[in-house]
Amino acid sequence: MLMPLLRRFLRPYRTWLAYVVGLQLLGTIASLYLPSLNADIIDNGIAKGDTGYIVRIGAWMLAVSLVQIACSITAVYFGARTAMSYGRDLRGAIFARVGEFSARELARFGAPSLITRNTNDVQQVQMLVVMTCTMMIAAPIMCVGGIVMAVRENAGLSWLVAVSVPILVGSLTLIIRKMVPQFRLMQQRIDSVNRVLREQLAGVRVVRAFVREPVETRRFARANEDLTLTAVRAGRLMVRMFPTVMLVLNLSIVAVLWFGAYRIDANQMQVGSLTAFMTYLMQILMSVMMATFMMMMVPRAAVCAERIGEVLDTEPSIAPPADPVANLQGRGEVEFRDVTFAYPGAAAPVLRNVSFRAGAGRTTAIIGATGAGKSTLLALLARQFDVTEGSVRVDGVDVRDLDPEVLWGVLGLVPQKAYLFAGTVASNLRYGDPQADDERLWQALETAQARD
Structure with missing residues (x-):
């Protein structure tokens, strides 16, 4: 359900998304070019004592860095605008669909669940769009480009990339697979907390009349504790991810330094190339980490998208x-x-x-x-x-x-329980006829015996 929902509501913003992809591509290429320039300075400038060469290449590095910064800032701007517009349209679509529901559909979903779907669930999917525009688009470009540049620097150490990346992906995949059920359960727990809280607020007079405050307090405490335990279980899995990434990253750096030192000693590699290779390996692993971080968000967003889709796909019985x-x-x-x-x-x-x-x-x-x-x-x-x-x-x-x-x-329907919308008495009276003048409002108040 996640992909159809994204395609449907992101279609009006294809131009902005094209800008994001183009800017992220250009910014990532600039980021991948910098380690090669740094290696050039070390091998041909510092090693030979050529100050002029260092200044020329350093200035070029500064220009490339400015291009990379400008592209990143602009891409984030368009990505954020796209995500916020997407969230606005999605909330509007849910509100419009709920407005078409009969009492049957409203009873089926329940008001607390509909509120959660139009707020928390939309926010989770919207956050996925934000992170995709700012991180996920750049991650595969950096990963592929990093591999190409690393092999270009020294093919003899490329086997370290082939070993470290699968280990990182496999480790994080095992963690993510355990997180999916917890995220699904968490959204249900949020529904429960909202339902209990809404019932207590709506029925506060009944609760006080029957002196049920202790019972309702315990009832809310149980719902709150269930949500807390579920969030803790999901959090315990999430906190394993960063240490796992750092462990693989640090071991990979140690391996590059270890085997790279042997190649430098055998005149098969220069110091600048080793530095560049190590930077490219870090970029590759960081891109994998970013992609994996996105994969961590996808399960929860998919659950939320499924719940949103249930509302949007439900045809009113009336x-x-x-x-x-x-x-x-x-x-x-x-x-x-x-x-x-x-x-x-x-x-x-x-x-x-x-x-x-x-x-x-x-x-x-x-x-x-x-x-x-x-x-x-x-x-x-x-x-x-x-x-x-x-x-x-x-x-x-x-x-x-x-x-x-x-x-x-x-x-003309007078419900058993009156309901006042936010605003003034006049705005509530004009709910049935926005064009009513003050004379008609006072007449309505007198009919309802509410003039005083």
Whole structure:
């Protein structure tokens, strides 16, 4: 799921990505050229005491270094812009998809999980894009270029590259394979913490009314401890990576100095070439380390991308009709015809063969015990769910055949629990009609007996 998600949302930024690749290529080539120039100074300048040669090549090295710095800074700039734009578009796509969900899909995912997917999960994938633009693109170029330049300096020591790189890759791969399940579990633990915290904040009055603070504290502590343990297990694996890299790197340097000294003693190699070869070997291993570091991020990003993809690929169960009715001719008559409805996974329907008519201009009260299905009737009328059997009609038209905007435009719904959005009272009152003037706002407040 990770690659399709990247291709889909990075497509608009192909030009910026091309800039990143070109700049990283040029900067890496400049970085690979520097050790060769340094070797030239040692062998042809310092060894021969030629100060003018040292100054000329040193100035050229300075120019190459400035080019490398400029390319790196510009590449990071375009890479960061690409990643931030990618994250913005991905968050927007998730928000738009969730806005299309019916109550069925919202109940399936749960609000805490949707929040985590649109924040933490997107951040993990976005971080992967940032690191790819700044590190991963340069890593293979440096690795291949380093091998070519190392062999060019001295082919007799090239076998050290063939030995050290597979050892480093194999060691880090073993660590990464153990990290993948921990990252997958960590995202689930984050969901759990968010769910428990959200329930406690939303139900704080109930918690206090029944003096359940100690119970809820222990409940949150368990969720928090589960997340901590999972993070610690993943962290223990992560901390093994850098020591492993440094161990292989230091052993490789020792081997280069050891075998290189024999070749210098046998006049098969110069000191400058040994210095350059050692630098190229370090660049090769560091590029492998960067690639491996990226591979460490890929599993977690892949898990997050999978969770994001589940949201984006979920089609709303309440789909607009192919040929919607755009106009209602009546005055607002509501009719339920043999309506049967069962919630997903329920053993029995909550409504069975319900039929009634609510005439226009009349007040119709529906009375019943808690759980009898009164709120469900309103949810079916607003088409938050579709009926299992039968039909719900407004002015003789099945709500499933109506344009959703038309249906919601003729409904006025007062929920059981009021909800205020961030902002002022006026901005909340204008939520239903952004063009309402102050006179209409005061009229609404008087109707709701909330003027004072």
